[in-house]
Amino acid sequence: MATDRTRRVAVLVLRLAAAGLTATMGALHLSLWADGYRDLATIGGLFLLNGVLGCLLAVALLLTPYRWLGLVATATALFTAGTLGALFLSLTTGLFGFEESADAAWVRPSIVVETAGVLVLTALAVSALSHRHRPGRR
Numbered sequence: 001m002a003t004d005r006t007r008r009v010a011v012l013v014l015r016l017a018a019a020g021l022t023a024t025m026g027a028l029h030l031s032l033w034a035d036g037y038r039d040l041a042t043i044g045g046l047f048l049l050n051g052v053l054g055c056l057l058a059v060a061l062l063l064t065p066y067r068w069l070g071l072v073a074t075a076t077a078l079f080t081a082g083t084l085g086a087l088f089l090s091l092t093t094g095l096f097g098f099e100e101s102a103d104a105a106w107v108r109p110s111i112v113v114e115t116a117g118v119l120v121l122t123a124l125a126v127s128a129l130s131h132r133h134r135p136g137r138r
Contacts, residue, residue: 007131014124015069019061021117022076025083026054028110042096050083061124070129077121084114 030051038044057076064072087110090100100107 007127011066011069011124011127011131014120014127015061018073018076018117018120018124019058021113021120022054022061022080023058024113025080025110025117026051026056026058028106028113029054029083032106040098043090043098046086046096053079054083066128070125070127073121073125073128077118077125080114080117080121084111084118087111087114 028051029047033044033047033051037047040047057072057079060072061069061076086095087100087107089095090098091102091107102108
């Protein structure tokens with residue numbers, strides 16, 4: 001059936017985009033950690049944790065069986081939204097005593113990647129969860 005095939009292709013595209021954006025977010029945090037954020041109290045450890053978890057979640061998005069994909073995409077969307085929220089806190093009121101500058105090299109790319117990630121991951125989660133709960137599906 002053409003609509004089922006179209007839906008599978010759309011989910012695959014969303015899955016690949018979500019994994020790519022999540023891996024990019026993780027790589028940005030690992031790069032910043034290596035470039036000196038590791039020396040910041042609390043923030044350094046959180047950047048390392050974010051980088052590692054981002055990369056692990058990207059792999060999980062690619063390897064998770066379809067029946068669990070909605071849950072993994074939801075968890076990753078929440079993780080990414082939390083990361084974006086932490087960035088905004090660090091830009092406005094500060095976070096754990098650290099205030100980021102909007103002029104820092106990777107702030108704007110991080111905002112773009114994390115915002116796109118939240119949107120794509122949410123679309124993937126909704127698509128996978130809504131298809132999973134349709135009547136007659138097992």
